[in-house]
Amino acid sequence: MSDTLSINSERLWTRLMDMARYGALPGGGNNRQALTDEDKAGREQFMAWCREIGCEVRLDAIGNIFARRAGSDNTLPPVITGSHLDTQPSGGKFDGIYGVLGGLEVLHTLHDQNVKTVHPLEVVVWTNEEGCRFDTAMMGSAVWSGAMSLDSAYALTDRDHLSVKSELERIDHLGEHSATAGAIHAALELHIEQGPVLEAEGETIGIVTGVQHMSRHRIVVFGQEAHAGPTPMELRKDPVMALARMLPPLYEIAERHAPDGRITFGYINAEPGSSNTVPGRLEITIDIRHPQAAQYEQMLEEYNKAVRDACDQLELDVQMSCFWEAPGITFDARCIEAVRSSARGHGYTTREMCSGAGHDSCNVHTVAPTSMIFIPCEGGLSHNEAENVLPEDAAAGANILLGAILELAGVAGEA
């Protein structure tokens, strides 16, 4: 039965557009930062929709919302799905929201069709995923999974020195339930890709098998300021010469570890920055990612060697430091298989892929079997008012979610 059920794509799209009225921006995007009046309005709209179809809605101590649809055996742990409703200051209509309303649409479809699952189902809204107003991304899921203490989350403040706790109280969303994960049967998160791969390859569904290993590094190369005119090339201590020697081998690292190896130079700055002075100091950042631990580790080694070789050859001092690292994640095989099987049933084109960005699922996966589903987004854009998806892709993703949930939760009355 599960492979024939389909969600109501018009209702899903209408709700996406309805949610986008809270904190709407003139450019078509949204400013619905965590725990603002706009966020409160969006969250309450979501809760109202859930109650309309008979869900029991509860808030926990960090403001995470759980909308529960009973199963046939409510002593069993729930299958949960969800994402976040908060946005960046100039965010879009889909990042996070799509996962929440896609989950709601699944429950609504089951309600319409009068289908009961064996395990209860819960749609979750995680508080403050974006981390832009209160500077910790994925905050609600971090507290719930035990990665962050409730008190440290409460103590986070925005630019106006308002705390998470006082803002939760102000909007009346500080719940009485413990912000601690109980037993979870399985967790699924539906999300826009936030990258260009699905669109470029013409595929509808990304079966997300994990999250990349990633780290960010800062390199400072020290040279000696010198006049561009009288100083011969061979007497210079020019950090840009080191850059010329390290950039090609660094990009080759990504080529050697293609197609999944990624290397990004986001920040490059030479000082003092005068056009007729050889710089005395060059600072760059390097972001290195790969889904496979072994290849990722090898990339790090090769990166170290490429930078040291370039600076050694020129006898320039260099400082290298890693200022951020997140270990990769391999999602749960059973959850991934449920998504795969649901996609087969619906006949959508798929691609297995690793997430390049962090999601609430990174926290959830530490306490529950977890995986994710991606749909294409226009030009790979997100965190941008122009963020966009095709209505048919939005429907496809929710259909996959529906099938996977039914497979994981079981349908009451089926064998």
Next chain:
Amino acid sequence: MSDTLSINSERLWTRLMDMARYGALPGGGNNRQALTDEDKAGREQFMAWCREIGCEVRLDAIGNIFARRAGSDNTLPPVITGSHLDTQPSGGKFDGIYGVLGGLEVLHTLHDQNVKTVHPLEVVVWTNEEGCRFDTAMMGSAVWSGAMSLDSAYALTDRDHLSVKSELERIDHLGEHSATAGAIHAALELHIEQGPVLEAEGETIGIVTGVQHMSRHRIVVFGQEAHAGPTPMELRKDPVMALARMLPPLYEIAERHAPDGRITFGYINAEPGSSNTVPGRLEITIDIRHPQAAQYEQMLEEYNKAVRDACDQLELDVQMSCFWEAPGITFDARCIEAVRSSARGHGYTTREMCSGAGHDSCNVHTVAPTSMIFIPCEGGLSHNEAENVLPEDAAAGANILLGAILELAGVAGEA
């Protein structure tokens, strides 16, 4: 006789140290910016020293000082020598000052030895060479040589909106003589190298044959901002990839045109400058120099090709513009030969070289046969409180100047 005369090196050094008391800084350097009270004091000290040895001192309408020692035939055009007394805000004791006091020392030696030249001699102090208080470098020599109008020089203002003209009046150095070059027999400028070549090669005297051709260019490469995680390497429009492709061939241009070709990347900046975002825009400046016109032109062609090739291969848009260019200068053969011959007579080690920086001589050369003499400076440093020279090198340079002046001006009574 000319090859046996030597200057008084102690007196020269004492005067350099005496001049450094006007606008002295705690770090050993000087702040004697043009037309300040400190500059006035330094200029008046110079004029007093000149009058002590019987020179006639005159000021022109832009404040250039000419101290004249009569020749045996005063209908002949003078041989002039000099430089500037103004400094950068944290400048040194030698840049400019050495050329002025070296010239004075030559006149003082001739006075002591009772030597009369055929042509009259003049030591010149050019007003506002540094261009830091009033934003036009080599201002006094530019007006005098006709490269800049007197009115535009008068109208220049400092940060406090004080004009060159009002400051000349305030310090009472606006002279009655026309700021226009008359007939000049020859012009010589003694200067610190402001580069590391003489020191590195262990040579005492730089015979300066000209000034490099030079230009400064701005390149903006346009890419597309993208998330460092989800965006595969082959789908990126990454301007840093273009940088990786253009830097090695650009440095190779300098190698191909070694030892005199120079290429400098003084400014490099990637935007938006976030460590996990592929930059959407990269801006760099490139300073290109070579003493020979043909090689310089070839470097420009090669530079254009290297940048275009890199961006074309990656299909990235690029804007290239030249924002400053100064044609090279070849100094006067007779003046150069006089310096060469004087150096041979004194037995100093020499090196023929091109100036990499601009000097008042660049203006003077447009109206008079001109050349320059360089001495080593410690570590090639200038525009820095730590600027330093060895007293024996200072003496050597002044001796070379003395010999060259005697050769160019002729000694009265000699055949």
